[in-house]
Amino acid sequence: MNTSREFAAVILAAGKGTRMKSDLHKVLHPIAGRPMLLHLLDSFAQLDLKRTVVVVGDKREQLDAALEGRDVATALQEPQLGTAHAALQAREALEGFSGHILVCFGDCPMVRGETVQRLIAALDDGAKVAVLGFRPADPLAYGRIIANADGTVSRMVEFKDASADERACDLCNSGLIVAHSDDMWPLLDAVGNDNSQGEYYLPDVATGAIARGDTVKVVETDAGEVAGINSRAELARAEAQWQELKREEAMTDGVTLTAPETVFFSWDTALAPDVTVEPHVVFGPGVTVARGARIRAFSHLEGARVGEGCSVGPYARLRPGAVMxxxxxxxxxxxxxxxxxxxxxxxxxxxxxxxxxxxxxxxxxxxxxxxxxxxxxxxxxxxxxxxxxxxxxxxxxxxxxxxxxxxxxxxxxxxxxxxxxxxxxxxxxxxxxxxxxxxxxxxxxxxxxxxx
Missing domain, CATH: 2.160.10.10 (Hexapeptide repeat proteins)
Structure with missing residues (x-):
């Protein structure tokens, strides 16, 4: 068993994202005012990553600008020959690294660090490769994971190449995969493109490990955590999901929301206990509200600091630099x-x-x-x-x-x-x-x- 506990992440963000119909790179579209790629990097911050590599392609200059000042390397995939081929482009940036490597997609911003730690735990328990699965209400065209009751994977297959029996399985592949560097690079090198698309598929890392007699384990999570964002409609659903989670978190922390579904937070909104927020309030980036303050209906706050016991609104607007x-x-x-x-x-x-x-x-x-x-x-x-x-x-x-x-x-x-x-x-x-x-x-x- 490989014992090095160093950890690195390879985030795939080379695709064109044509369904977004946008001049902005897909993974830079914001959720709660923050690019989805940065949401993902924030989630991984708790993992003590030694290295992070973002694989880029289309609109590379936008990603370079968004990542400026961060300890993140980029690797170019050109031409784009599939997800396994994309992951291989990170090898040079990870030269000399020995430890666990996570490969994931940049358009899955809801992935939590705790979930990645569960994948790593599966490697510690003896698996050579760990993959993240989920069971959506409608499996659609997701790749399938065929696994035993104990989570041991016997086969992974893309939907286009799956048989009718395999498509009947509802355990789907999220695209997240973890292996030690000693295993990841040889398995990626061995991936072929003998499939309907003629592409090098990342799930074949697991398939190759199974073929050589290694144990591959699947860890399951909620479908909402790994939902990819490929269109404006999916972006809106991700925003709604994020807002719902933030509202629940705020109320758990002692904030009163009189009509939670009408309040919208930014990624960094900070509300102290005993704050009351009335209906139809919007928080832009950079807002802090101290204990006992009341934000009344139809107010908009951005870049503002509201002190203890203050009252704002109704119908007030606090713009950047406002201090109460x-x-x-x-x-x-x-x-x-x-x-x-x-x-x-x-x-x-x-x-x-x-x-x-x-x-x-x-x-x-x-x-x-x-x-x-x-x-x-x-x-x-x-x-x-x-x-x-x-x-x-x-x-x-x-x-x-x-x-x-x-x-x-x-x-x-x-x-x-x-x-x-x-x-x-x-x-x-x-x-x-x-x-x-x-x-x-x-x-x-x-x-x-x-x-x-």
Whole structure:
């Protein structure tokens, strides 16, 4: 038995993905805002991989860009002669490596690290090759695994080459396969292409091991974990599956979702216990929400940090760089971007806070706008602690409003306001007694004359 416990992964991502009908590489299509390939790499992070190789082909430059900065090698498959041929292209990148090798597909983002560990355990128990099987509701055209009750595999066959009896078997091949490097490379070298497609099939690694008298074991998992994504419809089903799992995880961790099926998470959404999320909330990437906060209905958050005890919405939008400190509040139709709302501060409705710093306890009246962009550059607005900004005010950045200052409603403020000052910027109010009555009378007479 091979005893080296080093572990490497070979991820096959050379296919054209024509059914996606997209200029974007298939494995870069996102689930919960993250490319499916990166979901897979994240799952494998717990496995202490010594090396990872992604086999590329079509749209290689997109994959190279997506993997930049990661400790991942790429290997080119050209021409593309089948999955076993693709796996062989990783041999050079794994030169000198001795240990277990997993080969899997890049379009199966739901595969969990725990499942891979079960495959490795099968090798530790004496198998030379371990494969991952599943039993879908409809086996369709999946390759079949013919196995005994103890999981020992006697035959693996592609659907196109299977007999009627073999097609009647519902144990299907997911495509994941594990073997020690001492076995994997010779078995891959021995794979031929004497089949209906004239391709070098990866399952023939297991077939070859069986032919030479080795033990091959199948480990079974849920069909949802290994569902491949080859079309937009399958991508949508994978998104729905991921969201359902994330919702269950959030509620298990102490988050209240009042209508779970209407809440959508990003791959990195982090909600603390005792957070409440009302219906129809969308979390984009980069959101953290602290304990006791409430996210009210129809709100959208992205790149935002919501502090303890805060309230957001309904119908609020927090854009990247939005920070709400403890017990602060934004209400309906409030938008924040690159702005901090201090502890206990509030903007109750109809307000835009962009490139701004709002002090603790400040009150931002309805219709307030921080005018942060002059057509060329962004400028900041700083509002001091406990300041009061009256409704329908425009704060023309760069500008600073002092602590305890008051800006009167309807003001357009373009100069700094000192601590404790009142700033009122309004045109002179003119009153003309009786003018409106005379105007209405004249217009009514004019309209009556026009009708005649």
């Amino acid at each position: 400190e403890k017990d602060s509040f934004v209400g309906n139709f409030v938008e924040m971007k690159q702005a901090t709302l201090g502890e206990g501060a509030k903007a109750s409705h109809l307000t835009y806070l962009g490139d701004a710093e709002v002090g603790a306890g400040a009150n931002i009246g309805a219709g307030t706008i921080t005018c942060n962009y002059d057509g060329y550059f962004k400028h900041r607005t700083v509002i001091g602690d406990r300041a009061f900004i009256g409704s329908n005010s425009a704060l023309i950045a760069p500008v600073r409003i002092g602590a305890d200052a008051i800006v009167a409603a309807g003001s357009a403020v373009s100069r700094d306001v000192g601590d404790g000052d009142l700033r009122m910027v309004r045109g002179e109010q003119v009153v003309k007694p009786g003018w409106a009555d005379r105007f209405h009378d004249a217009m009514k007479k004019k309209k009556a004359a026009a009708k005649k």
